[in-house]
Amino acid sequence: MAQQYEIPVGAQHISLLEPLHFKFTTENEKIVHTDANVYYVHRGIEKACCTKFKFRQVSFVVGRVCGLCSISHTTAYSQVAEKLLKIEIPKRAKYLRMLVIELDRIHSHLLCLSHVAENSGFEALFMKTMQYREFSMELLEAICGNRIQYDFSIVGGVARDLKPEVANQVLRRLDHFMPQLEELADIFRNNWTLSLKNKGVGAISRETALRLNVVGPFARAAGLAVDVRNETEDLLPWKEAGFEMVTETSGDVYARNMVRIRELYVSISIIRNIINGLPETPIVTETKAFPDGEAVVRLEAPRGELFYYAKGNKTQVLERLKIKAPTFSNVAAMVEAFRGNEYGSAPAIIASYDPCLSCTAR
């Protein structure tokens, strides 16, 4: 047996956005074992949501669980609270929620792609992707009023209506983005230098992914057709808006990039469908009821399935709120997929998981 070395990455590292600690055990250059330590950013949001904040304020607090998928958190909480209040929200509010979730998915996927490019050593592609990503931030600012932390979904509907001129602007900017996306897809698909770091690296098989209960683009890259948008139809009408499943088979970094790029096309077509067929109804359902009973909601965040459980007791403050974030499901598979790869590829593999630890640790 060759001599084994332990290499720590994190908690502070140039390739990591968040505190995350990996301890790699390597033999020569090959990673043979990995330990992950993800709970650096535990803040105690669930406890605070059940003691400090009233149930209408909680939708703004859970948005601060994660800055990348804050709209997914606020929407999932709003839906679970609406189930507890037993109200039905107007159709326009549902469509506007889907619109912002898809725009958020565009900016999140582009951020992940740029991060993969940077960690693979392709700095120019990082700059290019970040440059093309700015249009989604500007559109989110035009729709919601803030670049991140939109606070768009509230209990009973959405906070703002979509103005016609903003809708036109969204369509125009999407048309402008399409050739740029083609360019990015071409680089990610065909660039030879990038393929050295991405093809066949960090691969996970379909069976392993199924056994370890992987969700999100990580699972879809391995060939598992898991997407909450495909399964639930009662809360948000995804299929009506034109959702299509995207899967790849190889399960490596390249496949995850491809899943994200192809999902961008799906997101763009969903946004176009929503804006062209936006129903004319009010945007908020008013109610004076208090939450009662128990409810569960699943929603597809950019990183996978987001799960919310809430329990009310007819008072202003919830009795229990449980958040299960997508990255939490993926940690076991993240550790597994490092095995057998070179240590030099580790930053690119970490970025391709798109880990969101502030979601995981809450």
Place this chain on the structure above:
Amino acid sequence: MKLATYRKKSPWILHYNAGGCNGCDIEILACLAPKYDIERFGMINTGNPKQSDILLVTGPVTKRSRERLVEIYAQMPEPKVVVACGACASTGGVFRGMYNCEGGVDQFIPVDVYVCGCGTRPEQIIDGVVQALAILEQKNKDMEASVRLNTQPIAEDEQLNRRHVAASITPTPTV
């Protein structure tokens, strides 16, 4: 070698997330990207605290990340400037009072510039970092200036000498 000049023209940034929501972190990343392009001030994002001049901290300090934060701050060479990015890094924000949060970076390390907003806009981050540059220059001048003692040395210690007042420390002989 005029190190101070180069430091002013090309300060290196270190970024640490002390338990935030990623919102301000992706805005710092957006600052490095072509639209806002913080590199026109000569700044570059480095992962090594020993080469950095400006520490950008985001997030309310969680109990697990506070030792890392202080350790990183201690490893940075003088002169150094700390910029707290975002409402929760400045005061704790919405997380203030949660059981695992300490509420603000300035509880543990001295903060020079506070950047407000949840999440912080890239323009605000750039403004904060440019303010930090002026502070960095001032700190550098203070370091290089020759130190002269303004106060007179103390002629006589007027404090009560407790050893004279206190009881004798020689143990009383046991009978």
